[in-house]
Amino acid sequence: MTLKSSLTTEIISQAQSYDGIRAGIVPLKDVLKGYSYQVAPDDPGSQGQLDDGMIVDWPKEARTVLILGLNHPEKDPRLDWLERGDTWGNRRLREISELLKQWFRKEYGLDAQPLPYHVAKGGLFLKDAAVLSGIGIIGRNNLLLHPEWGARIRLRSILLQGDFQATKVLEGFSPCETCEGFCQKACPMNAFPQEKYRRPICRKQIIANVENKVPDGEIGENGKRNLVIKYCRACELSCPVGA
Secondary structure, three states: HHHHHHHHHHHHHHHOOOOOOEEEEEHHHHHHHHHHHOOOOOOOOOOOOOOOOOOOOOOOEEEEEEEEEEOOOOOOOHHHOOOOOOHHHHHHHHHHHHHHHHHHHHHHOOOEEEEOOHHHHOOOOOHHHHHHHOEEEEEEOOOEEOOOOOOOOEEEEEEEEOOOOOOOOOOOOOOOHOOOOOOHOOOOOOOOOHHHHHHHHHHHHHHHHHHHHOOOOOOOOOEEOOEEEEEOOOOHHHHOOOO
């Protein structure tokens, strides 16, 4: 085993020592050549709702991306609820990212930079990176599909200083080929005309979710439950992969 592959194994093992985490490694240059950067290099979306700080410049020595995937099971819906400017799942991913940053510095004397979720804030196109790192594939629902968890997974990325051997792209996993299209049938907005995902249609549901917050969060200082946004997960939860 080469030194680079040995380090990759150690990094993945450390990342996956956290409960509900799967990880992959991919060269940054490969991510920046990905499909999403070719069709939308400036990110057409907004900076989103998540409470992430802006990163203006990436470290010049960063040449590798560590992708983290956190399982968001149906039995724990709170991970997806937006409360007090963030989701609980995103807070957990940020916490793990910071712990890995410290571990990376302590073990190898190298720097690591956790990135924001949104491209507009200095992040990466995470689905592209996850596919290239072997975590999953893109399904008919336009979501990342993990062999074990299906679409019930959320992503974050960490830039690593230096070069490391990439993890392998996932092969032999193509569940959508024989699927009846449960995800598309479940969509309340019919956002898959001609079986193609249409983001503008989907965003109408997102906007409706944002405008209809519900008091299901923690007890706030006023003695009442915090308002939360419960985003639609119909296409995700209807997917039989990993159900």
